[in-house]
Amino acid sequence: MVPAAAALAEHAAITAEEMTEHVKVLASDAFEGRKPGTAGEQKSLDYITGQFRALGLEPAVGDSYLQRVPLVEVTGLSQSPLTVKGPGGEKSYDFFTQMITVSRRPEPEQALTDSEVVFVGYGIVAPEYGWNDYAGLDVRGKTVVVLVNDPGFATQDPSLFNGNAMTWYGRWPYKYEEAERQGAAGVLIVHETRAAGYPWAVVTNSWRVPKLDLVPPDGGRSRPVIQGWVQQDVAREMFSLAGQDFDALAKSAAQRGFKPVPLKLTASAAVSNKVRTFDSYNVIGKLTGSKRPDEVVLISAHWDHLGRGPAMDGDDIYNGAMDNATGVAGLIELAEAFAKGERPERTIAFLSYTAEEQGLLGSEYYAKNPVFPPARTVGGFNMDMLNPFGPMRDIVVTGAGKSELEDRLARWAADNGKVVKPEPFPERGLYYRSDHFPLAKIGVPMMFAGSGVDSIEHGEEWGRAQYNEFTRLRYHTPHDEWLPGMDLTGAVDDLRMVYDLSRDLANGTDWPSWYKGSEFRAVRETSLKEGR
DSSP states (O other), X not given: OOOOHHHHHXXXXXXXXXXXXXXXXXXXXXXXXXOTTSHHHHHHHHHHHHHHHHHTOEESBTTBSEEEEEEEEXXXXXXXXXXXXXXXXXXXXXXXXXXXXXXXSOSSEEEEEEEEEEEOTTOXXXXXXXXXXXXXXXXXXXXXXXXXXXXXXXXXXXXXXXXXSOOGGGSHHHHHHHHHHHTBSEEEEEEOHXXXXXXXXXXXXXXXXXXXXXXXXXXXXXXXXXXXXXXXXXXXXXXXXXXXXXXXXXXXXXXXXXXXXXXXXXXXXXXXXXXXXXXXXXXXXXXXXXXXXXEEEXXXXXXXXXXXXXXXXXXXXXXXXXXXXXXXXXXXXXXXXXXXXXXXXXXXXXXXXXXXXXXXXXXXXXHHSOSSOGGGEEEEEEOOSOOOBOOBSEEEETTOXXXXXXXXXXXXXXXXXXXXXXXXXXXXXXXXXXXXXXXXXTTOOEEOEEEOSOBTTTBHHHHHHHHHHHHHHTTTSTTOSOOTTOBTHHHHHHHHHHHHHHHHHHTOXXXXXXXXXXXXXXXXXXXXXXXX
């Protein structure tokens, strides 16, 4: 798939210099970290809609670029220690340093009192893998302790789940959702840096600030009273109070036939909350297709970040330059390239979601309230944290092996001197951590692909070190801000790839499918059958 002459001309509209200016604005202190429901949101919406309007994109939500997303914000005013009692005595654990507890019930006061504690291994119910950690167990009113990630990662057995690559069952939102389905009153996930894919600081920075959620239809009454995380050493001490060996039980939890273990412990914790509801917004613009306007190709990137939070080195603004001012800058650059070129045959929609950092809320709301019917949405491409380290030799498909969009990418890479390589950090479950995922859940083929770590100038070891350093020192901290050393030329390569792939898809007549065995194939087939 060598770009045609027209496409090469439109590539010229995508530049590192323009990207840099967008990132500098969006990640500036004036935008206060772009948290939904703050002045930073309004500045972000004004900036993105202003860019869309200036480029000639049409409003996609009636006569507006904005899709309303009703949210509820819960601010923890106070948290009691987590107190655990057992045969070996009683221990209390401090908020922030040893554990994090919150309530997603939007009410002023919530308390868990002497709740029985059960270790449920990875907390997974996955019939397709023949796995049920809750088999024969009634956890109503009880607190479950859950390991992060999944048994495939723990054992490195490629035949178990997806081996080293995290599945949806390994992600923390799934753990809470499954515990809710089971009726648990409390959920505590055991943090371990390698299994989670990020250090404890990411947990604390993300969870001790006000939390957002979609307004729950039942007022949140079905949710656990308390949910949170504990440090691994805390879990070891808790289990010892019950006369149990945490490491031995954790090892057994990764083996088939594991049975949940009542720990003869009780847990107590309480939180006081301030609750408010408000509307946030997804930003959606479109270029209507010239021949098949009711068939839509999506390109997306979330606009939000964490806002203000606990200060580090005197700085309390979580600017989110890489995460995800780069993605929004890329979205604007792609919109410009398409706006300057020949109108595609299918409609191209440009979506910038709210509240991704709070659990993919904006994209989840869109998936439940789609502006473009899923059965008429051909597929799409999502961008999150574009490469700031310069050109790379390789391209990585996050969550590879899912859809025929990957076949298109393989052809593009072969024609453009790039090598498609395996995901360098499959254990981090990145496919389930960005806004393509809610669209995939309703069947729309979505790709999340971009630069790998093999730097053209410095080599693979250097590139991998840059990403590891970012995750360790800057990800979800005030240090993710614009730095003069950022090199967005590699991001431009990625944008030109997305441009070529989406342009080809928008000018085609075929409908890419999920591969056989993909967890999203069945819902897509049902959607297409019912929607046409």
